[in-house]
Structure formats: structure tokens, C-alpha cells
Amino acid sequence: MSETGMQEALITLDKLTKYFEIGRGQRVHAVDDISFSIKEGETLGLVGESGSGKSSLGKTLMGLHDKTSGTVTYRGETLPAHYKAADFKRMASRMQMIFQDPYSSLNPRMTVGEIIAEGLRSRNLDKADTQQLVGEWLERVGLNAAHASRYPHEFSGGQRQRIGIARALILEPEFVVCDEPISALDVSVQAQVVNLLNDLKTSMGLTMLFIAHDLSMVRYISDRMAVMYLGSLVELGPAADVYFSPRHPYTEVLIASNPEPDPATERERPSTAIQGEIPSPVNVPAGCRFAGRCPKVMQVCREQTPELIPLVNEDRLVACHLYQQ
Numbered sequence: 001m002s003e004t005g006m007q008e009a010l011i012t013l014d015k016l017t018k019y020f021e022i023g024r025g026q027r028v029h030a031v032d033d034i035s036f037s038i039k040e041g042e043t044l045g046l047v048g049e050s051g052s053g054k055s056s057l058g059k060t061l062m063g064l065h066d067k068t069s070g071t072v073t074y075r076g077e078t079l080p081a082h083y084k085a086a087d088f089k090r091m092a093s094r095m096q097m098i099f100q101d102p103y104s105s106l107n108p109r110m111t112v113g114e115i116i117a118e119g120l121r122s123r124n125l126d127k128a129d130t131q132q133l134v135g136e137w138l139e140r141v142g143l144n145a146a147h148a149s150r151y152p153h154e155f156s157g158g159q160r161q162r163i164g165i166a167r168a169l170i171l172e173p174e175f176v177v178c179d180e181p182i183s184a185l186d187v188s189v190q191a192q193v194v195n196l197l198n199d200l201k202t203s204m205g206l207t208m209l210f211i212a213h214d215l216s217m218v219r220y221i222s223d224r225m226a227v228m229y230l231g232s233l234v235e236l237g238p239a240a241d242v243y244f245s246p247r248h249p250y251t252e253v254l255i256a257s258n259p260e261p262d263p264a265t266e267r268e269r270p271s272t273a274i275q276g277e278i279p280s281p282v283n284v285p286a287g288c289r290f291a292g293r294c295p296k297v298m299q300v301c302r303e304q305t306p307e308l309i310p311l312v313n314e315d316r317l318v319a320c321h322l323y324q325q
């Protein structure tokens with residue numbers, strides 16, 4: 001918080017771009033010129049169809065992919081375009097990532113205790129202190145301190161994701177990217193893991209980027225929601241506003257395509273579902289990227305790329321010609 005009580009930006013992306021070169025002069029526009037800030041203590045939900053670039057954005061922001069261009073600023077410090085081992089080590093106690101797949105992200109040959117303690121190496125704790133801290137974190141994520149000597153295959157999907165959460169949070173970072181942390185889990189345990197993340201967020205004062213497919217879950221957990229389509233942001237605003245009164249035609253159809261768990265809110269949502277597949281992000285043409293699938297497409301949409309602009313009298317940014325003067 002600043003002296004005036006206003007939340008300050010913890011992390012700022014400025015024109016962040018990540019292209020993957022895939023040979024023969026072709027490149028995938030996975031993240032294209034994206035700018036936004038996440039305020040301290042805020043949870044920003046990031047949604048979009050499969051292949052829209054959500055994971056690439058999270059990984060580029062974390063330094064796991066080199067940046068093609070643009071910057072990420074953390075508490076005013078511009079982070080490197082290309083991370084070296086020392087940068088990962090330095091940033092590990094500030095930023096961490098929780099991955100989607102609790103089956104492949106835990107080394108099957110290491111005990112749970114070794115996995116969770118990995119990040120603590122730089123702290124030079126002795127064995128007893130390490131064991132104590134690992135035990136405390138196992139309990140904190142709803143497991144048992146005695147589980148430290150077991151191997152990942154002895155746990156269910158939900159328990160493994162709890163182990164992944166303990167591994168990410170034991171260094172007490174300020175900022176966490178959760179990349180689809182529940183989508184590989186049974187529906188019956190998804191809410192438990194989301195509630196655990198929410199509780200830890202509150203008790204640790206975490207700032208989060210929460211990437212997910214399930215828009216109703218994102219609405220529940222997030223303060224603001226950002227909607228991504230083919231590498232760019234189309235809409236950003238307070239989570240409930242975006243969910244219940246989407247402004248961008250893509251947000252409208254994305255929300256209409258998402259199952260609503262609560263029948264009471266079903267009526268308030270738009271009724272047209274999204275049609276067809278997301279186009280290839282290779283050598284993306286000029287103009288609005290959604291034009292080919294948009295029910296409200298105009299001539300200008302195919303010629304000019306819309307800017308993400310603030311809407312008058314709304315706490316909302318939208319990239320659509322419908323709202324540009």
C-alpha cells in the first residue's frame with residue numbers, strides 16, 4: 001500500500017511479446033504486445049480458449065521463456081529479457097509458479113520432502129530446520145508431516161497439487177502465477193484446492209495471476225479478469241462486471257460457452273455460444289484477430305487492429321471497434 005492507502009502495482013507488463021520461431025520464417029504469435037499491471041494483494045484472472053497464449057504469458061512473465069520484446073517490471077525493477085541461473089535464484093523468493101499437471105510436475109524419484117525442500121537450498125538451513133519447515137508446510141496445505149518420506153505416486157491428484165503448492169510457497173513469495181492449477185483434477189477436489197489457494201492468498205497477502213478455463217471459477221477467485229484471444233488482450237475489468245456484462249463480442253461468446261454452476265445466474269448471461277476453432281497464431285494477419293468469428297464484425301475490423309482503450313464511465317478496457325470513436 002502507498003501512503004495514501006492506494007494499492008500499488010506489484011508487477012507491470014509493458015508491450016510484452018513472445019514469438020516462437022518455428023522455422024521457414026514462420027513464428028507463433030503466442031503473446032503479442034500485452035500491457036497491464038497487477039496491484040499488490042490483487043488476484044488477476046486470465047481466461048481464453050486453449051491456444052490463446054495464457055501459459056506463454058505466465059511463463060514469459062516468470063522468465064521461463066525469453067522475452068521477444070517488451071518489459072516486465074517488478075516493484076519498479078525491470079527484469080531481464082533473458083534470465084540467467086542467478087536471476088532465477090534471486091527471483092525465487094519473490095515469484096513462483098504453480099503448474100497445471102500435478103502428475104508430471106513432481107519428480108517421481110524424489111521424496112515429497114526433497115521436492116518441497118528443493119527451493120530452500122539457497123537458504124542454507126540445517127537438516128533439522130529444513131525438515132521442520134517442510135513438515136509445517138505439509139500441514140499447512142492439508143497433508144501430514146509424516147508424508148515427507150513418501151513418493152509422489154503414493155498420492156492422489158489433489159494431494160499432489162497440494163505438494164506443488166507447498167513447493168511453490170515455502171519460500172514465501174509475494175507473487176504467484178497459478179497456471180490452470182485445478183484443470184487436471186477431479187471436479188470433486190477442484191473447489192478444495194481453490195479454497196486452499198484462497199486461504200493461503202489471504203494469510204500470506206499473496207498477489208496472484210490465476211490462469212484458468214473455467215470462467216465461473218475465475219470470477220469466484222479473482223478481483224479483475226483479463227480475457228485473451230490469439231495472443232492479445234481483448235478485455236480487462238472487475239471480474240463480476242466482465243462476467244455478467246461483457247463488452248467485447250469475444251468475451252460474450254466465451255462466457256456463453258462456459259457452463260454456469262449456479263442456475264440462478266444462468267439467465268443473466270448472453271445466449272450465443274462460440275463457433276468454430278481458434279485460428280492459427282502463426283503469422284497473424286492485420287486487423288482485429290477475432291474478426292473471422294465475430295457476430296458483430298464491421299468493415300473496419302478487417303483493416304485495423306483495435307487498441308485496448310478505457311470505456312467512458314466504466315472501470316474497463318476493451319479492444320473492439322464497436323467502442324472506438
Ligand SMILES: Nc1ncnc2c1ncn2[C@@H]1O[C@H](COP(=O)(O)OP(=O)(O)OP(=O)(O)O)[C@@H](O)[C@H]1O
Pocket residue numbers: 020022028029030048049050051052053054055056057281
Ligand atoms: N515452445 C513452443 N514452441 C512453439 N509454439 C509454442 C510453444 N509453446 C506454446 N506454443 C504455441 O503458442 C500458442 C499459445 O500456447 P499456450 O500454451 O500459451 O496457450 P494457452 O492459452 O495456455 O492454451 P491451454 O489453455 O491449452 O494451455 C499455441 O499456438 C501453442 O501451440
